[in-house]
Amino acid sequence: MKIAILIFDRFTALDAVGPYEVLSWLPNADLVFVGERKGPVRAHTDRLAISADATFDEVPEADILVIPGGPGQQALMEDSPTHEWIRAVDSTSTWTTTVCTGSLILAATGLLKDRKATTHWHRLDQLATYGAIPTSERVVFDDKYVTAAGVSAGIDMALTLTAKTAGETLAQKIQLLIEYDPQPPFKAGHPKTAPQEILNALLTP
Amino acid sequence: MKIAILIFDRFTALDAVGPYEVLSWLPNADLVFVGERKGPVRAHTDRLAISADATFDEVPEADILVIPGGPGQQALMEDSPTHEWIRAVDSTSTWTTTVCTGSLILAATGLLKDRKATTHWHRLDQLATYGAIPTSERVVFDDKYVTAAGVSAGIDMALTLTAKTAGETLAQKIQLLIEYDPQPPFKAGHPKTAPQEILNALLTP
Numbered sequence: 115m116k117i118a119i120l121i122f123d124r125f126t127a128l129d130a131v132g133p134y135e136v137l138s139w140l141p142n143a144d145l146v147f148v149g150e151r152k153g154p155v156r157a158h159t160d161r162l163a164i165s166a167d168a169t170f171d172e173v174p175e176a177d178i179l180v181i182p183g184g185p186g187q188q189a190l191m192e193d194s195p196t197h198e199w200i201r202a203v204d205s206t207s208t209w210t211t212t213v214c215t216g217s218l219i220l221a222a223t224g225l226l227k228d229r230k231a232t233t234h235w236h237r238l239d240q241l242a243t244y245g246a247i248p249t250s251e252r253v254v255f256d257d258k259y260v261t262a263a264g265v266s267a268g269i270d271m272a273l274t275l276t277a278k279t280a281g282e283t284l285a286q287k288i289q290l291l292i293e294y295d296p297q298p299p300f301k302a303g304h305p306k307t308a309p310q311e312i313l314n315a316l317l318t319p
Numbered sequence: 320m321k322i323a324i325l326i327f328d329r330f331t332a333l334d335a336v337g338p339y340e341v342l343s344w345l346p347n348a349d350l351v352f353v354g355e356r357k358g359p360v361r362a363h364t365d366r367l368a369i370s371a372d373a374t375f376d377e378v379p380e381a382d383i384l385v386i387p388g389g390p391g392q393q394a395l396m397e398d399s400p401t402h403e404w405i406r407a408v409d410s411t412s413t414w415t416t417t418v419c420t421g422s423l424i425l426a427a428t429g430l431l432k433d434r435k436a437t438t439h440w441h442r443l444d445q446l447a448t449y450g451a452i453p454t455s456e457r458v459v460f461d462d463k464y465v466t467a468a469g470v471s472a473g474i475d476m477a478l479t480l481t482a483k484t485a486g487e488t489l490a491q492k493i494q495l496l497i498e499y500d501p502q503p504p505f506k507a508g509h510p511k512t513a514p515q516e517i518l519n520a521l522l523t524p
Binding site for chain 2 (some may be wrong): 132266300
């Protein structure tokens with residue numbers, strides 16, 4: 115099963131690495147990080163680089179496409195080689211998935227038109243600009259399009275997708291392998307549960 | 320604040336990237352991935368490489384040291400340049416932290432002797448071989464030594480450490496920024512909650 119994970123300048127690393135850590139356990143997983151150019155691609159912090167092991171030309175198709183988000187998303191909202199590649203791979207994919215603001219990139223290609231989708235909580239309304247239907251859930255399935263909320267939600271998305279693709283037994287095995295028994299120290303992971311002053315602090319420029 | 324994250328051949332990427340994504344938000348975070356050699360370091364899947372941006376010699380000290388685990392841990396249990404570096408940086412650190420089987424590497428350096436520590440559930444007993452006190456909790460603090468359980472536990476560890484180091488307000492902001500509102504699709508993340516047949520399947524060679 116071919117799994118292609120897009121990386122681009124100023125992506126958010128956990129958006130990509132969460133799904134990678136889960137999906138790499140799929141049967142016959144042939145997983146590759148793909149970039150416009152080969153070599154190290156810097157995350158938004160500039161403190162981490164993941165290698166793009168293949169270029170767009172080298173990965174014309176995939177069973178599962180994963181598009182992460184991050185501050186670099188804003189430079190990818192116009193038609194570009196990245197959009198062309200996403201559309202081409204999507205035409206071959208069984209599942210086209212995104213994490214965080216990766217769904218805004220996918221929406222900008224036109225592929226989420228009239229589809230329910232989610233993204234990072236702070237950017238949810240923006241999906242409507244591109245004709246998608248903003249849906250405030252952690253993981254949203256609409257036909258073959260699977261979108262996850264912000265950053266860490268890619269882990270939940272990938273486990274849910276694994277269950278659908280390869281069965282609940284494998285998904286549970288992976289969950290146990292990565293000891294995904296989360297115990298967040300605070301109730302602060304979503305605007306609905308975070309203390310108001312924490313939310314306000316992030317919303318104040 | 321200097322944060323050094325060790326990477327080595329066949330590490331588990333999420334062990335390192337979970338804490339990275341949280342700790343990079345610390346005030347004045349000067350975060351660097353460190354390897355025995357510079358350049359791409361392959362994770363255990365061979366499908367992902369993170370760049371080591373600095374060598375051991377270039378990072379003689381750190382406020383926070385992070386040691387991930389992964390199958391490559393088994394090659395790092397004897398004294399080596401890696402052990403020397405860990406001991407040297409530990410002698411300067413405010414916090415020495417591990418994720419998953421990273422605690423076995425740290426234990427093998429002697430630094431966890433008589434200290435409470437955790438690791439991946441499947442390897443917990445092994446900590447005793449090196450004089451540490453196996454402690455089945457998701458995040459264990461013993462003085463400046465902070466150990467996390469398997470793979471995904473590094474996120475909880477880093478948020479807890481952030482709260483201690485820089486305050487609960489910042490920790491909650493980071494939790495909201497990375498939308499860490501986990502919704503695992505199954506109760507399978509720990510041997511105590513996973514279905515027995517899932518646990519048995521992983522324990523059967």
